[in-house]
Amino acid sequence: MSETATKKSSRPTVFAVIPVFNRLALTRDCLRCLQAQSYSRLVIIVADGGSSDGTEDAIKREYPSVVLIRGDRELWWTGAMRVGIEYALEHRTSDEDVVLMMNNDTLIDSYYVETLVRVSREHKAAVGGLIVDSEEPSRIVDAGESIDWESYTFPVKTTVGAGEVFYDQIDLLSGRGTLVPMTMILQAGNVNAEVFPHYIADCEFFCRLRRHGFRLGVSYEAVVLAKVAETGIVLKSSRLKVREAWELLFSERSAENIRNHWRFIHHCAPVQWRSRAKRLLVLRQLRMIVLKTWMEWVAFPFLWCAQGLRRRSS
Numbered sequence: 001m002s003e004t005a006t007k008k009s010s011r012p013t014v015f016a017v018i019p020v021f022n023r024l025a026l027t028r029d030c031l032r033c034l035q036a037q038s039y040s041r042l043v044i045i046v047a048d049g050g051s052s053d054g055t056e057d058a059i060k061r062e063y064p065s066v067v068l069i070r071g072d073r074e075l076w077w078t079g080a081m082r083v084g085i086e087y088a089l090e091h092r093t094s095d096e097d098v099v100l101m102m103n104n105d106t107l108i109d110s111y112y113v114e115t116l117v118r119v120s121r122e123h124k125a126a127v128g129g130l131i132v133d134s135e136e137p138s139r140i141v142d143a144g145e146s147i148d149w150e151s152y153t154f155p156v157k158t159t160v161g162a163g164e165v166f167y168d169q170i171d172l173l174s175g176r177g178t179l180v181p182m183t184m185i186l187q188a189g190n191v192n193a194e195v196f197p198h199y200i201a202d203c204e205f206f207c208r209l210r211r212h213g214f215r216l217g218v219s220y221e222a223v224v225l226a227k228v229a230e231t232g233i234v235l236k237s238s239r240l241k242v243r244e245a246w247e248l249l250f251s252e253r254s255a256e257n258i259r260n261h262w263r264f265i266h267h268c269a270p271v272q273w274r275s276r277a278k279r280l281l282v283l284r285q286l287r288m289i290v291l292k293t294w295m296e297w298v299a300f301p302f303l304w305c306a307q308g309l310r311r312r313s314s
Contacts, residue, residue, distance in 0.1 A: 010096075011039075011041050011117070012041065012094065012096045012097045012098050012117065012181075013041045013042075013043060013092065013093055013094070013097040013098075014039060014041060014042045014043070014097070014098050014099075014100050014113055014117065014179070015043045015045060015084075015085075015087070015088035015091075015092075015097065015098070015099050015100065016034055016042060016043070016044045016045065016099075016100040016102055016113070017045045017047060017081055017084030017085060017087075017088065017099060017100065017101060017102060018030060018031075018034075018044070018045065018046050018047065018084070018102045018103070018104050019047050019049065019075070019076075019077050019079075019080030019081050019084065019103070019104075020046055020047070020048050020049070020051060020055060020080070020104050021048070021049045021050065021051055021074055021075075021076075021080070022051045022052065022053040022055065023053075023104060023105070023230070024051070024053050024054060024055045024058055026104045026105050026227065026230065027046065027055060027059070027104045028058070028062070029104075029107060030102065030103075030104045030105075030106060030107070031044065031046075031059075031063055031066065033107050033108045033109075033110075033112075034102075034108075034113075035063070036110045037110055037111075037112065037113045037114070038110050038111050038113075038114050039113040039114040039117060042113060043067060043088070043091070044063075044065070044066045044067065045066070045067040045068075045069065045084045045087055045088065046059055046066055046067070046068050046069070047069045047071070047075065047080035047081065047083050047084040047087075048068065048069065048070050048071060048080070049071045049073065049074045049075030049076065049079060049080045050071050050072055050073045050074045050075070056068065056070055067087065069083050069084060069087060071083070075193075076193070076197040076198040076252060077103075077175065077197075077198045077199075077201060078191050078192065078193040078196055078197050078198060078201040079193040079197065081101060081175065081191050081193075081201070082190050082191050082193045085099055085185065085190050085191065086190065088182070089182065089185065089186070089190075092182055095182055095183050095186065096181070096182070096183070097182050098117065098120065098179050098180060098181050098182060099179070099180045099182060099185065100113060100116070100177070100178070100179050100180075101175045101176075101177070101178045101179075101180060101202070102175075102176070102177055103175055103176045103177075103226075105226065105227040105230040106176045106177055106224050106225065106226050106227070107134060107224075107225040107227075108129070108177060108222070108223070108224055108225070109223065111222075112129065112177065112222050112223075112224075113179075115129075115219060115221050115222040116128075116129065116177075116179040116219060116222050117179065119166065119217070119219040119221065119222070120179050120181065123166060123168070123215065123217055124215060125168065125214070125215035125216060125217040126173060126178060126179065126180045126181065126184060126206070126209060126214060126215070126216050126217070127173075127178065127179050127216075127217050127218070127219050127222075128173040128174055128176070128177060128178035128179075128216075128217075128218050128219070128224075129176075129177045129178075129218070129219060129222035129223055129224040130142075130143055130160065130218060130219070130220045130222065130223050130224065131143075131174060131176055131177075131223075131224045131226050132223060132224070132225060132226065133225075133226065133228050134225040134226055134227045134228070135227075135228070135229070137223075137225060140158045140159065140160065141156075141158070141226055141228065142156055142157075142158070142174060142218075143156075143157040143158055143159065143160055143167065143218060143220070144156070144157040144167045144169065144170040144218045145157070145170055145171065145172040145173075145174075146169070146170055146171045146172070147171045147172065147207075149269050149270055149273035149276075149277055150273060150276065151280065152265070152273075152276075152277040152280045152281055152284075154172070157170075160220050164220055165219065165220050165221055166217055166218070166219055166220065167217060167218045167220070168215060168216060168217035168218075170216055170217070170218065171206070171207065171210060171216075172202070172203050172206050172207065172216070173202070173206045173216050173218070174202060175201075175202040176224050176226055177222075177224040178202075180209075184209055184212070184214050187212055188205075188208050188209050188211075188212045188214070189208065191204075191205045192204055192205070195263055195267070196260060196263065196264070197252055198252045198253065198257075198260075199252070199253075199254065199255045199257055199260055200255075200257070200260040200261065200263075200264045203264060203268075204264055204267055204268060207267075207268040208268075256285070256288075258281065258282070258285050261281050262278060262281060265277045265278050265281065266278075
């Protein structure tokens with residue numbers, strides 16, 4: 001066998017997993033991007049958590065080569081991603097195969113998968129792409145994300161230096177277009193749908209990979225166009241009704257869900273920062289409720305007095 005043929009045969013199979021729930025138009029756009037990929041060893045899996053907008057029929061009719069896994073209830077992001085990954089694990093041809101975690105509100109160019117496969121093998125890492133705003137592609141949304149446990153914040157790199165093509169000083173990757181070698185999943189486990197049904201699940205998963213000693217990185221040669229406005233509950237004004245504040249704190253569609261963050265801290269934070277991070281989480285969410293709703297007027301005199309006492313004692 002020639003060297004070229006050997007290299008071609010050793011190329012891993014990429015299982016692209018797309019969790020969906022309705023939003024058929026977005027799913028169509030995402031599938032068009034995946035079917036246009038230059039990388040040929042690609043299996044596309046749509047994990048549908050009970051869509052009611054005709055997603056199942058449309059995919060069967062328009063994309064017959066796509067593997068469709070249909071649930072009879074809403075699986076949320078993590079449940080759908082988990083069943084897609086389970087399918088990939090069962091149908092892998094080699095432990096060198098990889099999973100591409102996708103969201104249907106993202107777009108990629110035709111060389112995206114090929115680039116990530118190359119970069120992942122070069123750096124022996126799980127690799128994501130540079131995430132930019134689809135409405136304003138010059139605006140970088142995520143060039144690498146870390147966790148500051150002391151302040152319980154998630155600093156995000158939003159600039160790329162001249163000549164910079166790979167960055168691995170990170171703690172997290174996104175579920176938007178990240179390539180994960182199956183060897184990592186086999187050792188660290190699948191995404192945790194029982195504890196993290198939707199938001200924070202990808203954070204916990206990649207923290208777990210880091211704990212197992214695996215490398216994470218972002219390739220700036222591969223770009224993800226993210227439809228930012230389609231993601232979860234978004235604050236549309238500086239003032240909230242109490243019901244809106246409640247949804248931000250407790251809805252599974254909210255990235256601010258306090259229960260998910262509490263569990264994330266419990267599962268992932270270093271022991272020395274765990275209690276502090278939980279206190280900061282609760283205080284931050286209480287502050288949001290007080291300062292962004294009508295309760296600000298009730299709390300204002302107490303806040304004013306507290307600030308005065310701090311100034312006197314300093």
